[in-house]
Amino acid sequence: MSDSSRDTAEGAGWGAAELGTYKRLMPPEVEKISWLNPKTLWAARNGLLASWFGDPTGRTRSRWVAQRAAAGAPADKVIRRDDPDRFSFLVIGDTGEGDDSQYAVVPGLLNVGQDTRFAILASDVIYPVGSADDYGTKFFRPYRDYQAPIYALPGNHDWYEDLDAFMRVFCGDAPPLAPEPAPRAFSRAWLRALLWHRPRKGDGRRLAEARTLRSAAVQQAVQPGPYWAIDAGPVRIVGIDTGLLGTIDAEQGAWLREVSEDPRPKILVTGQPLYVDGEHHPCAIEGGGTVDDIVRDPAHRYVAAIGGDIHNYQRYPVQVDGRRIQYVVSGGGGAFMHATHTIPRVDIADVTEKDFHCYPLRGDSLAFYSRLYGRRLRMRRFFTLTEAEAAAVVAERLGIPLTRAQQRTARITWRIRLVAALLGAGRRPDRTARLRLPVRKIYTQLFSPSSETYSPPFFKSFLRLDVTPEAVRLRCYAATGNRAQEIDPPVEDDITIPLV
Incomplete structure (x- = not known):
């Protein structure tokens, strides 16, 4: 396999x-x-x-x-x-x-x-x-x-x-x-x-x-x-x-x-x-x-x-x-x-994070959308996160372990935290809440299809x-x-x- x-x-x-x-x-x-x-x-x-x-x-x-x-x-x-x-x-x-x-x-x-x-x-x-x-x-x-x-x-x-x-x-x-x-x-x-x-x-x-x-x-x-x-x-x-x-x-x-x-x-x-x-x-x-x-x-x-x-x-x-x-x-x-990285820490009907499964993993979702926004806004150097960086910041924001078996913990900088907050990772309330880009509601209804990737x-x-x-x-x-x-x-x- x-x-x-x-x-x-x-x-x-x-x-x-x-x-x-x-x-x-x-x-x-x-x-x-x-x-x-x-x-x-x-x-x-x-x-x-x-x-x-x-x-x-x-x-x-x-x-x-x-x-x-x-x-x-x-x-x-x-x-x-x-x-x-x-x-x-x-x-x-x-x-x-x-x-x-x-x-x-x-x-x-x-x-x-x-x-x-x-x-x-x-x-x-x-x-x-x-x-x-x-x-x-x-x-x-x-x-x-x-x-x-x-x-x-x-x-x-x-x-x-x-x-x-x-x-x-x-x-x-x-x-x-x-x-x-x-x-x-x-x-x-x-x-x-x-x-x-x-x-x-x-x-x-x-x-x-x-x-x-x-x-x-x-x-x-x-x-x-x-x-x-x-x-x-x-x-x-x-x-x-x-x-x-x-x-x-x-x-x-x-x-x-x-x-x-x-x-x-x-x-x-x-x-x-x-x-x-x-x-x-x-x-x-x-x-x-x-x-x-x-x-x-x-x-x-x-x-x-x-x-x-x-x-x-x-x-x-x-x-x-x-x-x-x-x-x-x-x-x-x-x-x-x-996006899956916008899903908050799961706690509903006695289902918790250890029971919940999603694909793509939240870190991969955040990395995917960071590339997408970097390309659409022509700010690739600022927005683009590696998959390791995205996974690490999602784990930090949600308070969950890393979900990839062979993944090293990436160093999390202020830029990584800011990008994660702007893209709604984990939906945790913070100072950047009002600045979040519309990755879930408005974005997926109006803009996501036009931002479809072809590779x-x-x-x-x-x-x-x-x-x-x-x-x-x-x-x-x-x-x-x-x-x-x-x-x-x-x-x-x-x-x-x-x-x-």
């Missing part, structure tokens, strides 16, 4: 290394998404409109589900497979940027996942707005050599065009929804409808050609809608659609309660994580209750909850009524990297889950973009979850 980021800096992808072969998989021309482009920001306006004028996602979702039911989809929305008692599957989160960081994941994923029975894309299949003509280079082309079905859960970006393309690709070529009656003039709904972004006319003309890239019989999968359950071997995998604003409607909530009553052990996959960045986000259900209430109910036998949306890996082993549920963030499948290390990741009647083994594999990690993807986390 190759070194991981927890072993050496080289295992994290730092230093001179041979570039991976992933560029051979990429199309000749690659779209580079910039969220500083007013055209892109305007196209992605629906999330903001939903928060201002009311969220129509639940009603639209219900109409999609009704359409699929009328077309013969199973009423219980359960996909029943013939997997054996022992099998494996992949989970890949937030994939669809279509650039180097997405394609860099593919060679290692194919090596690790060649014997898996299926894969699940968890959140944001296509950026920036889920358009049908983007599926060629951002879904069909990158996964054309994966010889198994792929199921998907939409993220907020897939909802920016009312889920039209997602339904066409994953749900049996579903026809467009019929227009709704016009709302009352000058109402909030009328204002929202007036400004709402919809699929452009003629979108999807290249979709038939793109489908030929994944046309083998073993690659085909049709799911009953944007949320579903999969009965696979000894487990039930439950996938929910959290829409534009990270909640679920009453109809989906009732379905979730019903499918959760099945006696099999369960794994939840969701568009947004329930624990992330040291905080609990239980996911509200319209009409009352939360998704996490359902997950925590011992009668439902959930053993893990995996969410996308945040572009890194995190794991929180939470004790619930004498048993442990693994809450996982897995959004490192292809989009720009969300390793990328700090991407994906999950492999190996299921037996007794346990599920969950491993987080890294993808750096370097050749060494393509050939033998390093394991950044490895946990066995008992089912009995």
Whole structure:
């Protein structure tokens, strides 16, 4: 097994290394998404409109589900497979940027996942707005050599065009929804409808050609809608659609309660994580209750909850009524990297730093962002930290041991401390708190995608889950973009979850 980021800096992808072969998989021309482009920001306006004028996602979702039911989809929305008692599957989160960081994941994923029975894309299949003509280079082309079905859960970006393309690709070529009656003039709904972004006319003309890239019989999968359950071997995998604003409607909530009553052990996959960045986000259900209430109910036998949306890996082993549920963030499948160095010292639901796992390591995240800011602000000599310096200052600010096994303690100067404070390392209140650069909220919403790096290390990741009647083994594999990690993807986390 190759070194991981927890072993050496080289295992994290730092230093001179041979570039991976992933560029051979990429199309000749690659779209580079910039969220500083007013055209892109305007196209992605629906999330903001939903928060201002009311969220129509639940009603639209219900109409999609009704359409699929009328077309013969199973009423219980359960996909029943013939997997054996022992099998494996992949989970890949937030994939669809279509650039180097997405394609860099593919060679290692194919090596690790060649014997898996299926894969699940968890959140944001296509950026920036889920358009049908983007599926060629951002879904069909990158996964054309994966010889198994792929199921998907939409993220907020897939909802920016009312889920039209997602339904066409994953749900049996579903026809467009019929227009709704016009709302009352000058109402909030009328204002929202007036400004709402919809699929452009003629979108999807290249979709038939793109489908030929994944046309083998073993690659085909049709799911009953944007949320579903999969009965696979000894487990039930439950996938929910959290829409534009990270909640679920009453109809989906009732379905979730019903499918959760099945006696099999369960794994939840969701568009947004329930624990992330040291905080609990239980996911509200319209009409009352939360998704996490359902997950925590011992009668439902959930053993893990995996969410996308945040572009890194995190794991929180939470004790619930004498048993442990693994809450996982897995959004490192292809989009720009969300910082981990801004995660405060973890102390939530009896989960502490010694229990918490993340990838990239906080020190690597700080080193990555210090280079990024140094380049963007043309102040490389001031901002750039080595990986050893970044790890040392993060350990000091959080009061934790160094996390890399073979790392020497670097001397921490005033410049290193100032850069760490400016970039929000550990979020510890200090004199520079007001000066911190927006590495988390504003930055990742508006500027991070435009600052996407196109050379390793990328700090991407994906999950492999190996299921037996007794346990599920969950491993987080890294993808750096370097050749060494393509050939033998390093394991950044490895946990066995008992089912009995």
